[in-house]
Amino acid sequence: MADRHLEIEQKYDAEAGFVLPALDDLPGVSAVAEPRVHELHATYFDTPDLRLAAHGITLRRRRGGDDSGWHLKVPVGPDGKQEHRAPLGRPRVVPARLAGLVAVHTRGAEPAPVATLQTRRTVVVLRDADGTALAEVADDLVTAYRDAGDEPRRWREIEVELGTGGTDLLKAAGKRLRKAGARRAKSSSKLGRLLGEAVPAAPGATARAATRARLRELTANGKLPTVTAGDAVLGYLAAQLESLIEFDPRARQGEDDAVHRMRVATRRLRSTLQAYRPVLDPARTEPPQAELRRLAAVLGEVRDLEVLRMRFADGPPFLQDDLARRERGAYRRMNLALKETWYFELLDALDGLIADPPLGERADRKARKELPVLVSRVWERMATQYRTIEVVDDPDFARHETRKAAKRARYAAELATPVLGAAAKRVAKDAKRIQEVLGEHQDAVIAMEHLEAVRGRARTPQDAFALGVLYGREECRAGTARDRLAVTWSRTLGPSF
Template identity: 85%
Template sequence: MADRHLEIEQKYDAEAEFELPPLDDLPGVSQAAPPRVQELHATYFDTADLRLASLGITLRRRRGGDDSGWHLKVPAGPDGKQEHRAPLGRPRVVPPRLAGLVAVHTRGAELGPVAVLETRRTVVVLRDAEGAALAEVADDLVSAYREEGDEPRRWREIEVELAGGGPDLLKAAGKRLRKAGARRAKSSSKLGRLLGGAVPAAPGATARAATRARLRSLTSNGKLPTVTAGDAVLGYLAGQLESLIDYDPRARLGEEDAVHRMRVATRRLRSTLQSYRPVLDRVRTEPLRAELRWLAGVLGEVRDLEVLRMRFADGPRFFLDDLARRERGAYRRMNASLKEARYFELLDALDALIADPPLDERAERKARKELPLLVSRAWDRMATQYRSIGTADDPDFARHETRKDAKRARYAAELATPVLGAAAKRVAKDAKRIQEVLGEHQDAVVALEHLEAARRRARTAQDAFALGVLYGREECRADTARDRLAVTWSRTLGPSF
């Protein structure tokens, strides 16, 4: 059983007398296999306040059929769900891997049974001329209840799930079913249909969506003069928090670039709370900045080792093995930290910041007047730090600090772009160029430190030579980045609002 796949399906409601129409003449279909009957028993798990259901997420343990086990389904587009699976295991113990993938939503709340569904399923597989499965059509008779002893609710529904077929087949099958009397289901899941109005709105997700929608509406409908500094800052913060939450499960799975993207969202949140301090009450934001710094550090250990692994793909085996071992350890520590109450309290506090923002008096000022001042201030801070490189006792440290200030200037300008347009976009691009050159230099500096440490552990002349070659390459990269920095800086103009 694959532990993960993208499920693309459509559901239709049908009356008891509904008859499944012929489907073997749909586009690409050569035959409809004889129907098979399955008896399915599923127990659905959620928090007591139905946090997963409020987000359209379902977690169940199902017996019967071809895929007995635990199934976690997360919405992924209009007709798609990302499904993660695990073996049956113990009836009331959610597999830790699946529990971890929804921890960013449950945030320490216990997962327990919330509903039971028993389904008599008649399955018809649609196949092409070679016999390959294109889609599976399931005719389900459902009995569902929330508590043992409840009078069960019963209904019939038809599911069409793609296997090897494409969207045209899904569309044609739906058209055929509707013509025969089926109706597109109002709920995307059986659990959603059972719970109905009992599912609350997800307060955090609702507030984030409303905040972002307000900013989009004001900036896209020509109402820029009415956008306040508070609107711009909160809209950006809501977007970055949404990104952090989205990449959390992907980072836990070790998906390519997921830790990096989650770390960037964390840094953008922290940078915004610093660059736009005049807009938000510091009593609320300063503790959040400290916790975001902690989270960035947790993610940074993994990310730094990922960068080194990719950078030294041609390094000696003992060095690569050591990096891989350390990266695995960093992932374990990261996943442990992402289970801590400290992390969940940070997420709750960020959600509260969006839902009940601690706006300062400058938040009510027009964004078109306030944002240029704050973006310029962030740029000036970077410029001051850049000028200190030439006289610094530790130029590499000064370059690293300049890089951090370049990130803040970039993020400050990105936030302002929906309001200030091309002028802010240009500042963001200039700051990004500075950041990237300094990033190349910092990566080389860090790489040199690791190579020097590895050189002392080399056991053969061949390994020592290979590390020496890599060391020379990184020295060249650092020199090149230093040379490019002056040229890149000379081509930046700074803010001109």
């Protein structure tokens, strides 16, 4: 059983007397297999306040059919769901991997049974001329219970799930079913149909969506003069929190670039709370900053090792093996940290900033007047830090601090771009160029430090020579970055609002 599967399907309600129409002449279909009948028994799990259902997520343990086991389904687009699977295991113990994938929503609350569904399923498979399964059509007779003593609810529904077929087949099958008397289902899941109005709105997601929508509406409809500094800051914070939540489960699975994207969202959140302090009340924005820094450090350990592994892909085997082992350990520590109470409390606190904004004294000022002042202030801090590189005892440290200041300037300008347009966009690009040059230098410095640390573990003269070659390459990269920095800085103009 594959542990992950992209499910694309459509559901239709059908009356008791509905007769499945002929499907063998649909696009690409050459044959319809003989019907198979399955008896399915599924227990659905959620938190007591139905947090998963509020996000359109279903988590169940199902017996019967060809795919007995645990199924976690997460919405992906209008007709798609990313399905994660695990073996049956214990009846009331959610597999740790699946629990981790929804932890960003459950936030420490333990999922428990919330409904039981018994389904008599009749399945026909639509095949092409080569016998490949293009789609499955399931005719389900459902009996559902919220609690053991409740009266059961019964209904019939038809599911069309794509295999190798395309959306044209999905569309044609739906048209045929509707012509035969079926109706497009109002709910995308059986659990959603059973729970109905008991499913609450997801407060955090609702507030984030509303905040972002307000800023989009104001900036897209010629209402820029009415946009306040508070509107701009909250819209950006909502977008970054949404990104953090999106990449949380992907980072836990070790998907490519997911830890990096989650870390960037974390840094943007923290940078915004720092750079736009006059817009938000520090009494509520300062506590989350410490936890955002903690989260960035947890993610940073993994990301730094990812960068080293990719940087030394041509290094000696012992070096690659050591980095792979350390990276696995960093992932384990990250996944443990993302289960801890402080992380869930941080998510709640950030949601609270959006749902109940702690607006400061400058929040109601016009964004077109206030944002240039704040962006320029962050840029000047970066410029001041840059000027220290040539006068301090540790120029590498000063370069690293300048890089961090460049990130803050970039993020501050990105926030202002929907309101200030090209002028802010140019500042963001200038800051990004400086950040990237200094990033290359910092990566080279970290790489050299790592090579110094492991050189004593070289097993052969060949390994020692290879480490020396890598060190020389990184030294050249660092020097090139230092040379590029002066040129890059000379080409930046700074804010001109």
